[in-house]
Amino acid sequence: MTFYQFFIVQQKQQKTVPGNYQLQKLKVDIKAGLVDIIVIYKIDRLTRSLSDFSELQGFFDEYDVSFVSITQEINTSTSAGRMMLNILMTFAQYEREIITERIRDKVAAAKKRGKNCGGFPILGYDTDPTTKRLIVNEKEAETVRLVFRSYLKYGSAKAVSTELELMGIRGKAWTTRKGVRRDGQKVNNQMIYRMLKNQLYIGMVEHKGNLYPGEHQAIIEQETWDQVQVMLKSNMNHDSTRRTPKVNPFAGMIYCGSCGGAFSLSHTVKQKNKRYSYYICLEDTKRNFSTCPIKRVPSDALEKLVLKEVGILFQTPTMLAQLMDKGDLGISAEQLQSVLKNIYEVWEVMNPAERCKLIQCVITRITVYENHIEIRPNLDGIKTLLAEAGMEV
Structure with missing residues (x-):
């Protein structure tokens, strides 16, 4: 054997x-x-x-x-x-x-007895190697208090994370049981929000929605905690009132040609309550200082450009060649060209909602660069569209 x-x-x-x-x-x-x-x-x-x-x-x-x-x-x-x-x-x-x-x-x-049961090390606390209890790290605890004070001052997690970065402050650094050193990660908005909502900082332990008095010492006073929670809730409610429910046909399709990250639709209200919509680079929003050359794109301008390019897409020889290369359409190049021409003519009279529905069928990815966009067609979706147009494939 x-x-x-x-x-x-x-x-x-x-x-x-x-x-x-x-x-x-x-x-x-x-x-x-x-x-x-x-x-x-x-x-x-x-x-x-x-x-x-x-x-x-x-x-x-x-x-x-x-x-x-x-x-x-x-x-x-x-x-x-x-x-x-x-x-x-x-x-x-x-x-x-x-x-x-x-x-x-x-x-x-x-x-229920107030013990913190493992997980990643928490900024502001160390673990006693003997008792396994959380003990306050005074140097880190001052950073935690600074986060809460700064949020009450600015009312913005991004402003707090920017302030910490300018001060050279990073997240929790620790050494694993195997002796591997883990450096503290760069401060970002998500880290700030997690800290502001962490019940451990007021001496409590959470389990399945219930709170129990912890055996560790609190870092944040209850009054400060309550003020921060009120401000967090107020900011959340304020953001939700500015949002208008809207189905975004481009959701999950648009990506940044510089960072490679996804774009997300964002809204803002400026003077005279005028509402503006932008597609913003999510990777860039994670940074405290913007470095993306594209950063954000007005949604109306981008959507109109995509709609225009999709309409033209049906007339290009490249699209014809790609579809014929699939080899299983069962129609001639002349027949395919005729069907695509008919789709383009129908496209010209479609309303925006119908065009958006069509986009979800024929596009898999839109990449935005500084001076142009690239559209990746969904050949299988277009094949389905041809069948719906009345051509048996």
Whole structure:
């Protein structure tokens, strides 16, 4: 017997097949025909999920791969053997679920006693290596207090994060159990909001919507906390009143040609209550100082340009060639050109809502550059459109 490779499944890895990297790697090798037999210590080392095991068993049968447990007598060639295998897997899954329930109950009981149960290190606190309790890091605690004071002063998370960046302040830095140093990340709006909503800073522990007095010392006074929460809620309500529900046909399609990130539709109200809409680069909004050369684009200008380009798209020889290259249309180039011409003529009389619906069918991506845009057509969608236009393809 020749051993092809050892696959070591770490104890802390996920217990389901989709999350098990080593098992996924093994399946790739099985598909490549590199594996004839799999040797395991116990059947529950493979998976403890009955549904996952049934899927794996079907997968092994499909590629004619056998598996052997060196500590259990399993014969899948007989009905009795297959029954015993399913019984073993049922008990393995039962054991897994019992362990999960015990851990969940243990965490709930610990939080009710005010214990902070792990997670990423929190700015303002260190963990006592002996008692595992949170202890205040006075230097970081002053940064936390500064965040709350600054938000009450500016009323803006972006203004607070900009102030911290100018002061050279970063997020929590720590060393993992394996001795790997993790430097503090750059301060951003999301980090500020998480800090402003973190109940640990007022000495409380949250679990499933309930608050319990923590065993750690508070950093923020209750009065300051309450003022910040009122301001957060006020700002949120103010933003929501300025939003008008609107279906955006370009949602998820528009990307920045400079940063590569997605564009999002944003609105602002200026003098005389006039409302302006822009597509803004989401990657640029994460930075405290804007560096994107595109940054934002007026929504009306961009949408009109896209609508114009889509209309022209149906007349281009390139589009004709790409569709014919698919090879399964079942029509001649002349017939296709005639259908595309008809679609273009219909496009000219479509209302904006109909054009937007058409866009969702024929476009997969719009990339915005400083002086032009690129449109990636959805050839399968256009093929469907041709069928709806009355041409059998």
